[in-house]
Amino acid sequence: MPCPFHNHHPDPFREPRHKDGILLNDFHGDVMPILLRHGDVRNAARDWETFSSDAPFKIPIPTEEDVRTVRQLPLEIDPPDQLDYRAIMEPYFNRAKLPDVIAQIEGLVEAHVQAALKRETIEIVREFAIPLQSHGLAYLMNVPQSEAETWIKWGVHVFREGDGTSKGAAMEAYAASLLERGAEKPSDDFFSALTRATFRGRKLTREEMLGFCSIVFAGGRDTIINSISGVIGHLAKTSSDFEFLRADPKRIIGASEEFFRVLSPSTHLTRKCTRNVNLHGIEVQAGQFVSLNFAAANYDPEVFDDPESVRLDRRPNPHVAFGFGTHLCLGAAHARLMVRTLLKTLCQRVARIEIIQAKDRLETESSYQRRLAYETLIVRMVPIDEKNDSSR
């Protein structure tokens, strides 16, 4: 039976991963090799001395030199500096494990689901996932919820949606204003904490602070939004999976990992080679870039049995949706909290989800096209107590 998750978009990397282990793609005139196998992606992510992240603006694909002015930290730098920068941020990302923050996220998701249930229909990407992501981030960063209203207006991707250049500049100016406020009125929020943080005994420069802000606002935005719409779309299409989770909520933790694997919201990121390397017969010179394709690695049949099937009880599930090695996603605990809480609340409150209209979000490159959850997803959520009422 074809997997409803993939409908018309099977894994685009199946053949090149099996045949060559590598794919060449023309990214706006730059032909770059893409690593596709699970083992290769993990090895490259681990070997930062050969596959370096010390390349400001060039770690994301497409590159971002046109849309921001600062190096994203700790993403675009190598150890040992990366580890020291990472330590500055870690306490805020660890907030996702605090009982108070977990309770705040539970309240937030409950409110959004209840509001959706009151509506005849709701557009999940813009009316549900973007506000949920923005308010969730406000809790994580410990800023007033009113700040989320500004972030909601940025859309799915701060840089890649609409006019990236002016939106990027506006986002940097806004981040600078949060830092100024944080310096003037010290508080426990992330931005204020940055103004007091030290790196090897000195205060952070304004550019470094903005580099942290940039990844907080841009890095975990579309990934969470696409995870939310992808999960809701899947439960709408596959009621048996919805019932499987409802029957035993302990299954939600494993199911979330399977959703991150199949959705792989961050397709790939690059590394700059520090020496000449030969990758599956392709000579890559020092200074050239290579892509680590986490999405392709997550469908490697050598590691995942029947990878194109969504198996909510898949175990083990060594996916690399959050990367691997020294740059392993700092926002993973928050992403997990958001998705697990969403699944728990949907199981408790929603009997079924009906799709009224859906348009896939596609990532189209010269050598492949992959599905990234939804551009638009209009649904009707039917409350639990209405389960047997077919008159509505």
Ligand code: HEM
């Ligand atoms: C489902 C959601 C998410 C996915 C799939 C995801 C994916 C990733 C991946 C693949 C990396 C590795 C980068 C590399 O190896 O170069 C990464 C790093 C990172 N992510 Fe996420 N991310 C998600 C959510 C978030 C959120 C919500 C935030 C922040 C609010 C965030 C902040 C970061 C940071 C700061 C790093 C850099 C860590 C370092 O360089 O040490 N991520 N993420």
